[in-house]
Amino acid sequence: MSGVIVTGPPRADARDIEALAGYGVATVSEAMGRKGLVGPELRPIQQGVRIAGSAVTVLSWPGDNLMIHAAVEQCGEGDVLVVTTTSPSTDGMFGELFATALQRRGVRGLVIEAGIRDTQELREMGFAAWAKAVSAQGTVKATGGSVNIPVVVGGQCVRPGDIILADDDGVVVVPRERVRETAEASGAREAKEAEARAEFQEGRLGLDRYKLRGKLADLGVRYASYEEYAGETGA
Known part of the structure; x- marks a missing residue:
């Protein structure tokens, strides 16, 4: 399998990303017309954590984490690493050493449609992750793949620079061109929910x-x- 490492993909405005980060996954998905949700198979390894950032995407061979090493170089402040494989895999492709390198570069977290390990260490160091499986099974570094190309994760297309928002409810993908309008729509939805909450508290x-x-x-x-x-x- 050959591949490509794409450098300098387009990104959304950082201020719009921060505005979107104030809302939960469910609110944002509803604000986009019930779109963008990554499948429920990807679950957080921690609780009470929400992240939002630009996607750096990785397509790897199952059981091979070579391209994650290549992707670290492409990651920067405020990014979220998004990893999938060419066919289903639950091998533990990511652990504490990767997280240490990414944390040093300001990466906010990981979404991986495969396995993860060192979960206790990741929680202790405050590195957020959402994964399909937890597995101690190791990997090799033998096959080429790609970084910063469109990938499909949990049934959703994720392009480099799209926004990943993740919390206890799961993961949602926001197209990079729609970040501002989605943040505004999420704010309107949250205001509407606040009105409903007040009425329910009064017994309606x-x-x-x-x-x-x-x-x-x-x-x-x-x-x-x-x-x-x-x-x-x-x-």
Whole structure:
């Protein structure tokens, strides 16, 4: 497998990325029209951590982390390393030594559609990671691959420079051209949710706030007392 290492991909404005970082994965995905979510197979190795940054992408051979070494050189302040393989893999391709090198370069975290190891050490050093598997199985450095090309991770296309937002709920990908508008839409959605939260705290029901009683009726859902239901069904 030959490959390419692309240098200097386009990036979103840092101020727009920071604005987007204030919102959760669920909010951002909803603000984009329920798009961008990476599959639920990628789970965080820590809790209570949220990151947002520009994607540096890696396409590797399964069980081979050579291209992750190549990608470190392309990473900088505020980036998120995104790794996938040419076919499914759960080998532990990334660990504490990689994290040490990336942390030194200001990288905010890792999203990997493969295995990760040294998870205790990663948590202790504060390096955030989302992975498909935790595995102590080691890897080799023998096959070429690519860095900073479009890749597919969890069913989502990730281009170099797209924004990765990750938290306890998972990972969402925001196209680099849509960062500002997505941040604005996320803010509007959060304001709307704040209004709903205040009403729920006062005791209002979602059935009434969202005018769902009519929908229930339109769908043929009716109310019946227990006695009525028992008489009809013999329950």
